[in-house]
Amino acid sequence: xxxxxxxxxxxxxxxxxxxxxxxxxxxxxxxxxxxxxxxxxxxxxxxxxxxxxxxxxxxxxxxxxxxxxxxxxxxxxxxxxxxxxxxxxxxxxxxxxxxxxxxxxxxxxxxxxxxxxxxxxxxxxxxxxxxxxxxxxxxxxxxxxxxxxxxxxxxxxxxxxxxxxxxxxxxxxxxxxxxxxxxxxxxxxxxxxxxxxxxxxxxxxxxxxxxxxxxxxxxxxxxxxxxxxxxxxxxxxxxxxxxxxxxxxxxxxxxxxxxxxxxxxxxxxxxxxxxxxxxxxxxxxxxxxxxxxxxxxxxxxxxxxxxxxxxxxxxxxxxxxxxxxxxxxxxxxxxxxxxxxxxxxxxxxxxxxxxxxxxx
Amino acid sequence: xxxxxxxxxxxxxxxxxxxxxxxxxxxxxxxxxxxxxxxxxxxxxxxxxxxxxxxxxxxxxxxxxxxxxxxxxxxxxxxxxxxxxxxxxxxxxxxxxxxxxxxxxxxxxxxxxxxxxxxxxxxxxxxxxxxxxxxxxxxxxxxxxxxxxxxxxxxxxxxxxxxxxxxxxxxxxxxxxxxxxxxxxxxxxxxxxxxxxxxxxxxxxxxxxxxxxxxxxxxxxxxxxxxxxxxx
Ligand SMILES: Nc1ncnc2c1ncn2[C@@H]1O[C@H](COP(=O)(O)OP(=O)(O)OP(=O)(O)O)[C@@H](O)[C@H]1O
Ligand SMILES: [Mg+2]
Numbered sequence: 118x119x120x121x122x123x124x125x126x127x128x129x130x131x132x133x134x135x136x137x138x139x140x141x142x143x144x145x146x147x148x149x150x151x152x153x154x155x156x157x158x159x160x161x162x163x164x165x166x167x168x169x170x171x172x173x174x175x176x177x178x179x180x181x182x183x184x185x186x187x188x189x190x191x192x193x194x195x196x197x198x199x200x201x202x203x204x205x206x207x208x209x210x211x212x213x214x215x216x217x218x219x220x221x222x223x224x225x226x227x228x229x230x231x232x233x234x235x236x237x238x239x240x241x242x243x244x245x246x247x248x249x250x251x252x253x254x255x256x257x258x259x260x261x262x263x264x265x266x267x268x269x270x271x272x273x274x275x276x277x278x279x280x281x282x283x284x285x286x287x288x289x290x291x292x293x294x295x296x297x298x299x300x301x302x303x304x305x306x307x308x309x310x311x312x313x314x315x316x317x318x319x320x321x322x323x324x325x326x327x328x329x330x331x332x333x334x335x336x337x338x339x340x341x342x343x344x345x346x347x348x349x350x351x352x353x354x355x356x357x358x359x360x361x362x363x364x365x366x367x368x369x370x371x372x373x374x375x376x377x378x379x380x381x382x383x384x385x386x387x388x389x390x391x392x393x394x395x396x397x398x399x400x401x402x403x404x405x406x407x408x409x410x411x412x413x414x415x416x417x418x419x420x421x422x423x424x425x426x427x428x429x430x431x432x433x434x435x436x437x438x439x440x441x442x443x444x445x446x447x448x449x450x451x452x453x454x455x456x457x458x459x460x461x462x463x464x465x466x467x468x469x470x471x472x473x474x475x476x477x
Numbered sequence: 478x479x480x481x482x483x484x485x486x487x488x489x490x491x492x493x494x495x496x497x498x499x500x501x502x503x504x505x506x507x508x509x510x511x512x513x514x515x516x517x518x519x520x521x522x523x524x525x526x527x528x529x530x531x532x533x534x535x536x537x538x539x540x541x542x543x544x545x546x547x548x549x550x551x552x553x554x555x556x557x558x559x560x561x562x563x564x565x566x567x568x569x570x571x572x573x574x575x576x577x578x579x580x581x582x583x584x585x586x587x588x589x590x591x592x593x594x595x596x597x598x599x600x601x602x603x604x605x606x607x608x609x610x611x612x613x614x615x616x617x618x619x620x621x622x623x624x625x626x627x628x629x630x631x632x633x634x635x636x637x638x639x640x641x642x643x644x645x646x647x648x649x650x651x652x653x654x655x656x657x658x659x660x661x662x663x664x665x666x667x668x669x670x671x672x673x674x675x676x677x678x679x680x681x682x683x684x685x686x687x688x689x690x691x692x693x694x695x696x697x698x699x700x701x702x703x704x705x706x707x708x709x
Binding site: 173175207208210211213214215217219221222223224225226234235237238266267268279282283285286292 | 606608609611612613614615616617618619622626627630631633634704705706707708
């Protein structure tokens with residue numbers, strides 16, 4: 118088992134604002150193992166940023182325990198607070214890189230000075246600092262822009278500088294708070310590919326906060342879903358995507374939207390038919406590719422169930438293809454039941470929709 | 478030259494040098510402006526930075542220090558300059574040994590610059606994006622790093638702008654101080670121009686102050702632009 122690098126236990130964070138208390142994070146626990154890319158998703162205001170800012174104590178929790186690499190940085194239980202000193206905390210922070218939605222580069226410093234700034238307190242000599250900064254700029258492919266100012270770079274390039282800066286002290290952990298949210302799709306892909314590469318090549322552990330599902334789909338190993346300060350669902354990426362438990366998760370993943378689309382695509386006749394005993398709408402989800410083709414034939418031959426595809430989609434989750442099919446099934450009720458049982462046994466996730474849901 | 482002497486007899490009469498000479502009064506104005514800007518500017522800068530870092534949510538949050546800084550700045554700022562001049566005369570006497578002349582004027586001038594500049598510095602560095610501070614903190618930056626590399630450096634262009642504004646209003650104050658015997662162009666304009674009905678002197682003194690102000694403004698604009706890299 119891999120080493121547990123981040124351990125947040127029962128974290129609560131509340132803010133006092135003009136007499137009102139906002140509980141931004143509620144009893145959230147998060148464990149991240151070395152080498153993982155952990156996605157944290159949820160709507161705006163869910164508490165994602167607040168929770169991850171607790172990792173390097175940019176945000177002090179109201180209660181809970183923060184343990185990084187086996188060392189307790191903060192613990193507050195039963196009114197007793199333990200916290201490491203400011204000097205140590207600064208050193209710990211250098212082991213936790215962080216990148217942000219708006220890059221937050223120093224605009225009055227050149228690219229290389231931005232990276233060198235991160236190395237200000239390293240024990241390296243000036244020459245080594247410059248060499249290290251250059252090495253990092255090379256890593257993100259920007260060594261030729263070292264004397265540019267941030268404003269002279271594109272958003273994607275600025276984010277790469279921010280990554281170089283965050284990695285200057287060879288951290289074990291990188292926290293990415295909406296790092297791709299302000300970027301166009303192409304730059305987003307570039308940044309995500311870079312993060313994936315850093316994860317593979319340097320063994321960097323990454324906590325990726327985003328509201329872009331596409332981003333977690335491309336890179337995350339595990340995800341946690343946050344809502345109103347709580348982590349409501351978590352697990353391996355593929356599991357959560359193929360078997361979402363909570364309504365909110367389904368909504369985020371887009372299952373709801375797909376259902377609407379499927380219904381939209383059904384013509385009036387088809388909707389009428391769904392009212393009939395022998396018809397139903399089903400949503401099939403499966404991993405791997407070789408499942409698709411034989412399904413329809415098999416269901417017809419063995420169970421006398423006719424399958425017609427309304428629409429289908431193949432997604433990639435961290436390289437694993439995940440198929441989604443909205444189909445109508447036609448056949449006698451128990452035949453359909455048998456067919457669905459068969460599908461489930463074959464590893465296909467089936468969600469059935471009653472005609473009432475469809476018509477509503 | 479003779480035509481000029483004919484046109485502005487009193488201006489010429491004052492001469493270049495001597496106790497009332499033009500060069501002398503220009504020199505006094507520059508002297509007061511420079512030293513008051515230096516003393517008042519440095520202390521004002523410290524106050525301005527303090528007001529930001531000690532504030533609630535600041536990088537070195539400290540309620541007591543913040544309140545002290547805030548109260549001092551507010552109170553001194555509330556006293557009109559001309560009253561301050563009179564009010565601190567005994568202090569001036571104790572520090573510089575006299576209550577009149579350009580050096581004596583430095584005490585009230587500096588004192589007046591402090592809160593004026595402090596508030597503007599406070600506004601300038603508060604405009605630095607909080608995200609930059611947070612990013613620097615995530616890199617393990619110390620409080621001095623945050624002050625010098627982030628706040629002051631990132632706001633440098635804005636700081637030059639507010640320094641320009643402060644210098645210009647300081648030049649105005651030196652003229653006022655001139656009115657109560659501090660010397661300088663203000664003194665010339667009032668004592669030899671206005672009081673002796675020598676309009677030519679008033680006119681020339683005004684023009685010289687104006688040239689000084691425009692020079693400071695233009696220099697400030699150029700410098701502010703040159704130090705800014707936040708736009709392409
Ligand atoms: N410093 C603060 N003071 C007061 N309230 C805060 C503060 N920071 C966050 N909050 C509140 O805490 C809640 C969670 O905010 P947070 O920024 O963690 O959400 P988020 O999930 O990151 O949202 P987004 O996707 O918009 O970034 C919000 O209701 C927010 O208003
Ligand atoms: Mg956020």
